[in-house]
Amino acid sequence: MTSERGAVEFRAVRKNYGGFTAVPHLDLKIAPGQLVTLLGPSGCGKTTTLRMLAGLETPSAGAILIGGQDVTRLPANRRDVTMVFQSYALFPHMSVIDNIAYGLESGGMKPAASRLAAGQGLELVGLSGLGDRLPSELSGGQQQRVAVARALVLEPQVLLLDEPLSNLDARLRRRVRTEIRELQQRLGFTAVYVTHDQDEALAVSDRIVVMKDGRIAQDGTPRELYEAPASEFIADFIGEANVVDCEVLGLAEDQALVVVGGARLTLPSRGIRPGPARLAVRPNAFRVEPGNGEEGDGGLEGRVASAAYQGDRIEYEIDGPAGRLFVIDGRSSVPLGVGSPVRLQFRGGGVALIA
Template identity: 75%
Template sequence: MTQTRGAVAFRNVQKRFGSFTAIPDLTLDITPGQLVTLLGPSGCGKTTTLRMLAGLESPSQGQILIGGEDVTRLPADRRDVSMVFQSYALFPHMLVGQNVAYGLEAGGMRAAEARKRADEALDLVGLAGLGDRLPAELSGGQQQRVAVARALVLEPQILLLDEPLSNLDARLRRKVRTDIRELQQRLGFTAVYVTHDQEEALAVSDTIVVMKDGRVAQIGTPRELYEAPASEFIADFIGEACVVDGRVLSVANEIAQVEMGGVTFPLPARGAAPGPARLSLRSNALKVKTSGEGVAGTVASAAYLGDHIEYEIDSSIGRIFVVDDESDTLLATGSAVCLEVRTRGVALIPGAA
């Protein structure tokens, strides 16, 4: 296996649809053996990017490489990739094993060998012994795993997954995303995964590429994007943080002393200079207290959700969303509170003064 097998590179790729430019200028590298998620709101260009990688769309300009080979003008059937669609796309009249073996047989493999390989692939995804059933006899989660097995049996350089969990209910989504992640880590293949679901992206990815208006807004690990957003857009989109005004009082040794709502605390400076600043507050960044020091506020709404309480707090820095997972006492609307700043969940947003 070459060192470049499973590597992906976009070089100054542009995609136009008539007068509309969906992808203005994309340069991106994907490391072999990683699960990389393209994440963003509808219309951000993530699916167009995946379709260009699959060969289902052609770039208007630029270059795409897979495993070091220029595939920009190669048709889909000559690229060493397999795709898992959100609709599963299983043949309803074929048995599960026949579905998985279909691509191998279409490529010229003898039926007996193709079925043996299909059974091995079904075993990999936890569906051993189900090859003689029809797709309709399986659950939605099982059908999606059949689609993954059908893609993996071809041993592609890249596995492409386009919103693969969108047709599943919440509990099945958690189960199948765990299955996909465990399988990818165990086998070490390269996967490019498209979703608009932030939680899903955080759960499965080695690296997340957040896209906005056809451009890369930020690339990083799930922790980097969640804890150190590069812009207000990232802060709001990844985890729906509250973005508020503050002030950097001083900076020393890359630590900023920050004032927010009358409270002063240290934060990584992230290039900030003294002066006005914008801060990202995660829902767990503030602790709701009924007395003591902190940002003063009033409970605007409260909701008990079993293992935690969700509050909206009106304060001097605006309306803040806070999750309290330490107390089972539900504070009434109108209650006076103070918000203690915790050490995690607060970040300065670079260049957003």
């Protein structure tokens, strides 16, 4: 095994479909052992990118490398990758153990050895003892784990996951995504994960690559993308964000002095020059305090437009000079009434200047 095993690289990759360009230009490197999520709205190019890596689509230009080898023109069965599909793609007439062993036997492994390896795969995903069942006798979450086991027993350099949890209900999605992440970290394999679900991406990823119109809009850790979005698109797509007008008064090295409403903040400048600018403010970046309806130092004045009790939090819409803001208060259990004056204080995180 070389240090490059599991490394992935896209070099100036382009994909055209007739006169339509799905991916104009893609440069991307994935280190061995990372779980990288391709995230974006429908039509952003993430699935096309995954299919090019799998060998199911051929780039119109550029090169794709896996483990340091140029695989751009290699067929899918010679790329040393396996894919887990959202539909599971299990053979309904075969037992679970036979489903897992199928790929091994197709590759030339003897039946006894393949069934032993398949049993080890079931143990990996916590389904020991269920090998004789048919897929229809398993829950959706169990079927997805069988699909993961079938992919892993082939010992690929890279595991590809295409919307793997989209057929599961919300509670089951949370559990299975945790299991996939724990398995990936324990075994240390490289994984490329495609989803349109922001919460899913934040939960499982070492890195998130957000795509828009076939290009990389931002690439970073989940925390970087959430706390320091590069644009209004990222701020709105990764979680929710309020976009607020502000003024950059001055710069000191890489810090900016920013005034918004009655508050002054010092934030990373991120290349923004003095003058009018915009802030992305997360809903939980505010502390909600009763106000008197008058402007004052240190916050934004407003009035409650709506209040929704959500058990562990209260969700507000606040109207004020900055426009209508969506605010989450996790401290109080009793909502303020509609029309109540409030002052929104900045808590110190979840605020970033954006281009």
